[in-house]
Amino acid sequence: MLESRGHPNRLGMRGWLFGGRWGPDRYLYSLHRITGLGLLLYFAMHIILTSSRALGQGAWEESMARVSGPLFVIGEYLVFVAFAFHAINGLRLALAEVGFGVGKPIEPIYPYRTALDEQRPIVVVAMILVALLIVVGGLDFFVWH
Amino acid sequence: MTADSKPKTVLYRVLRFEPEGSSNPRWQEYTIPYTSGLTVLDGLWVIKEGVDPSLVWRSSCRMGICGSCGMFINGLPRLSCNTQISELGSSTVEVAPLPNFDILRDLVPDLGPMFDHHQALSPFILRPDREELEKPTAEYYQSSAEMERYLQFSYCIKCASCIAACPTVATDPVYSGPMPLAQAQRYNTDTRDDGFDIRKLALRGPQGPWRCHFAGECSRVCPKGVDPAKAIQLLRRDLVADYLRLRRPTPPAAVVEKPDDIARRPDIPEAPPATV
Known part of the structure; x- marks a missing residue:
């Protein structure tokens, strides 16, 4: 095909969230990607943090002290929320993507x-399962402990 | 109409782009009289014929069959001929070219990349008996139930609404998109076809169905109810089954033998001679 001489009009990442009047499944799609990227970022931070154990007891305790504030508890809870959504929605997608439940x-x-x-x-x-997990996780993070 | 009542009007906001200039696309507004039953395409004709003859778009049949007039209307890809202004629920009609395609001029998108992807997936019957295919002696046998496995996907009019709505295509130009993949499934499930093994090679990699994550927007905007999201999930099911060696290949449908023990009813005239 000849190279297009037109004006570029690809929606880009804007198309994940807005740029049109889309349906709920598109927002689940976007949320799945965002939570996936969030979990990946957490995983990288987790590996870097726990690798400080290799530098000795002092380095380990220092890095643990750095992430023990209340802000980090909220951060950890958000990671749990992302995990709950990504895991349950991921199972749904994995089944749908091999033809189950699509008719x-x-x-x-x-x-x-x-x-x-x-x-x-x-x-x-x-989504009810995700909500239940988020509520139970919230109680575990902030009430029971 | 009473003496003091004003005629109803509708405001069109149209995205204009002239490739000759170096400027970016710009919004231009037109106010036209509203009449009951006016479609978005009718309104564009009113503008072109009476206000601004330089406005450019692509359209043909005016009845939702040819798929030429796909546009981004009030935030959704739709066929402009199939969209009544009254159903938009607004006195402002915002019309832009379909996103995810380069704009050639005004409301005309460059659909070339879509048809390149479409062509790469062999959207036609593939089978070994080429002689029979090109000079048929009779029909291939296919039951009604077999036809229903692909009939829905064959209603596609290639209007590109699904590609404009797909969030994966929005960030990934390599991905084939809903229409070409749905057509691959349409031909894969046709019992007259024997091209699964050829298409499965073309479906490998980032252009294949694996980048779809079921946002489902393609099915929501399809003006013909083709449901490309369903086709893509079923396509993946077949590809996974094939990879796991669970798919049982079947030979393509055979030519129906002409019955030789029946006679034409005398009240049915002979078919006219072939013209081609």
């Missing part, structure tokens, strides 16, 4: 019924 091809008669309608009950159950 069979049908005759398209208006108003159209799509794979999103087939997924809707699964999405609702998954």
